[in-house]
Amino acid sequence: MDGLRTFLVDGALHAGDLLPPVRELAFELGVHFNTVAEAYRILADEGWLDLKRRRGAQVLERRKRTADPQKREQFARRLREMIAELKADGVRLDDIRRELNLVMKGLDV
Secondary structure, X not given: OHHHHHHHHHOOOOOOOEOOOHHHHHHHHOOOHHHHHXXXXXXXXXXXXXXXXXXXXXXXXXXXXXXXXHHHHHHHHHHHHHHHHHHHOOOOHHHHHHHHXXXXXXXXX
């Protein structure tokens, strides 16, 4: 689900694109078809996909949204937790900083 959401947000998938059938994608990824079906359902609930029986999942046009302050706070908290976990596991702060900078450069699109 996260991988598909990344493709959707980054524009690799466009409105009108058809996604592979659930069973086909599950086979390609080596996961149970229910896992793919659940991911499709969640993305449909988020407004990314239109799900139709026998037609599959189609990407929908989605307008840009502005994150509410609660989402920003949640993001900041999750990021701090991830950094604390990495530091606790012995990852050097310089390595964390370098990776964050690479991610930020990728966002400058």
